[in-house]
Amino acid sequence: MVHVRVHTGERSYLCNMCHKTFTTLGNLNVxxRVHTGEHPYCCSVCNKTFSHRSGLKTHHxIHTGERPYCCNVCNKTFRHRSCLIRHQxVHTGERPYCCSVCNKTFSHRSGLKTHHxIHTGERPYCCNVCNKTFSHRSGLKxxxxxxxxECYRCDVCNKTFxxxxxxxxxxxxxxxT
Numbered sequence: 001m002v003h004v005r006v007h008t009g010e011r012s013y014l015c016n017m018c019h020k021t022f023t024t025l026g027n028l029n030v031x032x033r034v035h036t037g038e039h040p041y042c043c044s045v046c047n048k049t050f051s052h053r054s055g056l057k058t059h060h061x062i063h064t065g066e067r068p069y070c071c072n073v074c075n076k077t078f079r080h081r082s083c084l085i086r087h088q089x090v091h092t093g094e095r096p097y098c099c100s101v102c103n104k105t106f107s108h109r110s111g112l113k114t115h116h117x118i119h120t121g122e123r124p125y126c127c128n129v130c131n132k133t134f135s136h137r138s139g140l141k142x143x144x145x146x147x148x149x150e151c152y153r154c155d156v157c158n159k160t161f162x163x164x165x166x167x168x169x170x171x172x173x174x175x176x177t
Contacts, residue, residue, distance in 0.1 A: 129153045129160075 005011070011021035013028040017035045022028040030052065033039070039049035041056040045063045050056040058080065061067070067077035069084040073091045078084045086108055089095070095105035097112040101119045106112040114136055117123065123133035125140040129151055134140045144151055152167040153160045156174045161167040 005023040011023050013022040013025050014020075015022070015028060015031055015035075017032075020031065022031060033051040039051050041050040041053050042048070043050075043056060043059055043063070045060070048059060050059065061079045067079050069078040069081050070076070071078075071084060071087055071091070073088070076087060078087065089107035095107050097106040097109050098104070099106075099112060099115055099119075101116075104115060106115065117135035121135075123135050125134040125137050126132070127134075127140060127143055129147060130153075132143060134143065147160065151160075151162065152164050154167060154170055154174075156171070159170065161170065
């Protein structure tokens with residue numbers, strides 16, 4: 001009976017919260033975790049919790065080192081099938097993501113997304129010292145080198161620090177009475 005719904009498109013189970021429909025009660029119950037925040041699956045190694053069994057299974061590979069997806073060209077292995085598929089573009093030269101503005105193509109969706117900042121003017125990467133913004137993460141990294149390793153500045157006395165923890169420790173000087 002459930003399989004028949006695949007062909008008929010019948011989706012009899014309705015989420016009362018977002019009105020999304022499902023073919024089975026089980027799928028609805030799993031979906032409800034989005035709204036309830038329930039995470040019933042717990043990693044036995046680090047106690048991180050997951051709303052889906054598949055999430056726990058994938059996470060567990062971090063602890064086991066398992067990388068079940070293997071490239072048939074160079075034998076590089078991956079934890080996720082999607083990463084293998086993305087990697088294979090290196091061998092095929094495939095660039096399936098195309099900019100709708102200038103038609104430049106990319107092998108990865110993330111490359112297209114970052115490229116799109118050029119057209120929108122969006123500058124989502126911000127220096128935590130001077131608040132200068134950049135359209136690409138690489139621009140921000142390059143900018144950080146101008147501080148010669150001193151990337152964290154006290155907003156009270158302008159003293160700079162190489163690490164955030166030292167800035168926070170320094171800031172205690174200004175809060176003591």
